[in-house]
Amino acid sequence: MMNQITGKIVRAHGSGGKLTHELIQSLFVKHFSNRSLDELLDSAILKNPGGKIVFTTDSHVVKPLFFPGGDIGKLSVTGTVNDLAVCGATPLYLSCGMIIEEGFEIDRLEKIVISMKNAAESAGVQIVTGDTKVVEHGAADGIFINTSGIGVRNSKVQLSLKSIRIGDAVLVSGWMGDHEAAIIKAREEFNISADIVSDCAPISRLTQKLVNEIPDLRIMRDPTRGGLATTLNEFVWRQKFGIRIDEKSVPVRESVRGLCEPLGFDPLYLANEGKIVAIVGKESAGKTLSIMRLSPECDSAAIIGEVIDEPKGKVLLRTGIGSNRILDMLTTEQLPRIC
Numbered sequence: 328m329m330n331q332i333t334g335k336i337v338r339a340h341g342s343g344g345k346l347t348h349e350l351i352q353s354l355f356v357k358h359f360s361n362r363s364l365d366e367l368l369d370s371a372i373l374k375n376p377g378g379k380i381v382f383t384t385d386s387h388v389v390k391p392l393f394f395p396g397g398d399i400g401k402l403s404v405t406g407t408v409n410d411l412a413v414c415g416a417t418p419l420y421l422s423c424g425m426i427i428e429e430g431f432e433i434d435r436l437e438k439i440v441i442s443m444k445n446a447a448e449s450a451g452v453q454i455v456t457g458d459t460k461v462v463e464h465g466a467a468d469g470i471f472i473n474t475s476g477i478g479v480r481n482s483k484v485q486l487s488l489k490s491i492r493i494g495d496a497v498l499v500s501g502w503m504g505d506h507e508a509a510i511i512k513a514r515e516e517f518n519i520s521a522d523i524v525s526d527c528a529p530i531s532r533l534t535q536k537l538v539n540e541i542p543d544l545r546i547m548r549d550p551t552r553g554g555l556a557t558t559l560n561e562f563v564w565r566q567k568f569g570i571r572i573d574e575k576s577v578p579v580r581e582s583v584r585g586l587c588e589p590l591g592f593d594p595l596y597l598a599n600e601g602k603i604v605a606i607v608g609k610e611s612a613g614k615t616l617s618i619m620r621l622s623p624e625c626d627s628a629a630i631i632g633e634v635i636d637e638p639k640g641k642v643l644l645r646t647g648i649g650s651n652r653i654l655d656m657l658t659t660e661q662l663p664r665i666c
Contacts, residue, residue, distance in 0.1 A: 336431040341461030354437055355457060358444045359423070363455040371455035373420055379482055381416035383407060384475040390664040392439070392469055394513040396505075396525030397600070399472055400442035402666060405529050405600060406551070407476040408450045412531035413547040413603060415486045415538045416478030418450060423457035424473035429464045439470065450529035452476070484538055488566060490545045495634040496612035497570055498605050500533065500619045501578060501627045502526065503555050504597030508583045510665050511590070521582040526624065528601035533622045541615050543608030550604050551666055553657040554596040558604050559642045560656035571643040572632030572654070595644075596657050598665050606634065 332353050339346040356365065363371045387403040397405075404421065411418040423443065427436065447454055509525040530549065537544050550558040555577065559570050579594045587594050601624065607615045612630050619628035635643070644654040 332433055334433055336427050336429055336433065336436065336461055338429050338461050338463075341427070341459055347459065350459065354433070354440055355423075355459075358437075358440045359447075359454040359457075361453045361455065363420070363453065371420065371422075373455065373477070376419075376479055378479040381411050381414050381478045381480050382475070383410040384473065385410060386471060386473045387666060388468070388471050388664055389510065389666055390468065391510075391513050392435075394525055395509050395523065397527035398439060398442050399470065400439035401446045402527055402600060403472040403474045404443050404446035404450065404452070405527055406666060407474040408452060408529045408531055409549045409601070411476050411478035412529070412534040413549050414478075414480065415484040415534065415547070416480040417535060418452045418476055418478040418531050420477045421447065421452055421454045422475045423454050424460075425457070426460050426462060426467050426471040426473075428467040428469055429461055431469055436470070446529065450531055481538075486544065486546050488546060488562065491562070491566070491568060491606055491634055492545075492608070493568055493634055493636050494609050495545055495606050496609050496615075496630050497559070497572060497632040497634065498607065498612065498615055498619065498630050499550075499555065499578065499628065500530070500603040500605070500622070501601075501625045502580050502583070503550070503577055503599060503602065504579055504583045504587070504594040506600040507554070507597035507662060507665050508586050508594075511586060511592075511662060519586055521586050523580070523582050523586065526599055526601035528624060530601060530603055533603065533619065533625065536618050536622075537605065537615065540618060541607055541611050543611050544615075545606040545608070547603050547605045550599050550602060552598050554594075554598055555604060556593070556595040556642065556654050557657045559654070562606065563640050563642060565640060567639055569635045569638045569641045569643060570632055571635045571645065573645045574647050576629050576631040578627040578629050592661055595654065596661055600666060609633070
C-alpha cells in the first residue's frame with residue numbers, strides 16, 4: 328500500500344509515472360476498491376447479467392465545486408446513473424475520468440473522491456475504471472470530471488416517444504428547480520438569504536419500481552439543463568402530439584420562486600439533478616403518483632398535465648391567471664456551469 332499523499336496536485340501526477348501510481352493507489356483505489364478496478368488493467372472486464380446494454384457518458388464542470396446538497400463528485404455519479412435509470416436500465420458500472428488543475432489541493436480531491444464513493448454505494452453501482460490528467464494552473468477551473476456508465480435493461484422494456492398516446496398523463500416526481508437555484512445561491516453573486524439545497528440524488532430505485540409496476544409507462548427523462556420546460560419540448564419536437572401543463576400543478580418551492588423573481592429567472596427552466604418527468608397511460612396516473620410519493624424526497628410528486636392532439640409539436644402552459652401560452656424550449660443559458 329502506498330503512503331498517503333498530501334499537499335497539492337503537480338504536473339507529475341498526470342505523467343503516468345511514480346506520482347501517478349501513488350495518486351491512483353492512495354486515493355482512487357483506496358476509496359473505489361472493487362474486484363474489477365483492483366485489477367488495474369487498461370480496461371475493466373465486466374459481467375453482463377443479461378438483457379440489453381445501455382451506455383451513456385457525461386462531463387461535469389459545475390461551479391462552485393461544493394454546493395448545498397452536493398459537490399462535483401456526487402453530481403458526476405448521480406448524473407450518469409440517472410441518465411441510465413430514465414432509460415429503464417439498472418445502472419451497474421461507471422468509469423471516472425478526471426482532469427485536474429496543477430495546484431489543486433489533494434485534501435479537496437479526496438473529499439470529492441469520497442463523495443463519489445458514497446454516491447456510487449447509494450446508487451448500487453461500481454466505479455470500475457478511470458483516467459487522470461493534470462493540466463496547467465488556470466486551464467480547468469480546479470477539476471473537471473467525466474463519467475461514463477453501463478447498465479442493463481430487460482428486453483421487454485420499451486420506453487419510446489412512439490408509444491405516447493393522446494390523453495396520457497404527465498407527471499413530475501417532486502420540486503422543480505432546486506439544483507440550479509442552489510447553485511445560484513452558492514455563487515454568492517447576489518444578496519439572497521433563501522435556504523435552498525440541491526436535489527442531487529440517484530433516482531434509479533424509483534425508476535425500477537416504475538418499470539416493474541407500470542405496464543403503460545411510456546417514457547422518462549431527468550430534467551437537467553433547461554429544466555422541465557426544455558424536457559417537455561424534447562418530448563413533443565417533430566411529434567404528432569403536444570403537451571399541456573397547468574402552471575399551478577407544477578411543484579416549486581416558495582424559496583425557489585423567491586430567488587427567481589428578482590433575478591428574472593423562470594423556475595420551469597431551472598435544472599434538476601434528482602427528479603423524473605414521466606409520461607404514463609391515463610389509467611396508471613394515480614398508481615404512478617402513489618409510487619413516486621412513497622420514495623424519499625418525492626412527497627411533492629404531482630400530475631402536471633396531459634398529452635394533447637393540438638397544437639402538435641408544442642407545449643402549452645395554462646398560467647396561474649387562467650390564460651394559455653406556448654412554453655418554448657430554453658434558447659439562452661440562464662446560468663452557465665451548473666452541472
